[in-house]
Amino acid sequence: MSDNVEKKPEAARAEATLMPPVNVFEDAGGITLFADLPGVPKDKLHLHVEADTLTIEGDIVLDMPADMEATHSEVSLPRYRRVFTLSKELDPEKVSAEFSHGVLKLRIPKAEHAQPKRIEVRVE
Amino acid sequence: MMYRSLFPRDLFAELDRLQREMQQSYEVSPSIRGLARGGFPAMNVGGTPRSVEIYAFAPGLDPAGIDVQLEKGVLTIAGERNADLPEKDDKAAVHIDERFAGRFRRVVSLPDDVDPNAVTARYRDGVLHISIQRKAASQPRRIAIQ
Structure with missing residues (x-):
């Protein structure tokens, strides 16, 4: 287990990837993340949650003619990757994901015990 | 040094x-974020002997709202992307805000030999792919030797 965790960052560094831009916001119930992954079909998107690490990976598939020569490239790598560390109060079992038109929406709810509770102050 | x-x-x-x-x-x-310098959407352009291929990486758009125009050899892609961030009155904290939001417009000048009447535009997985055929007269032709 600990071996795995140590190997991963090296493997990631070996291959250059695009870092997808994200928006992350938090409300009382959990965290919502949006990531831009244009060009990634649904079956090439990979999401992993392992321990407290969330990894988003996707391969770009473009419909290119075989004899095309690129003259200008702003997106010059075929793969996206970004890793986030989740905090303890988030529930990795209940992550839900939607993916449409190249935008990933992830919802990571807070664990029951971490939901905000109003504590009543009694004056006696 | x-x-x-x-x-x-x-x-x-x-x-x-x-x-x-x-x-x-x-x-x-x-970093795809570095592309903010070049603007949104990021674009790749390529060519074949028969066509010019343009890929605009513009995720999360309503295909009906993308405006693609070709005029005098200049291709313009314009539209608007809405912010997904929560309303201000929601009790939500924004931790990271990197994604483009707002109106955009990008312009590409095309080679002289494209045919403005043979353009196709498709939007798939957040990428707008525009393919423009070159005029038949300018395509390479094999000349038979007599």
């Missing part, structure tokens, strides 16, 4: 030095 500021307290020189060091440590620049 190390770049040293003459004025150690000069913040801008320090930032400049940092930026140089960052650039030196990465041979390729992998």
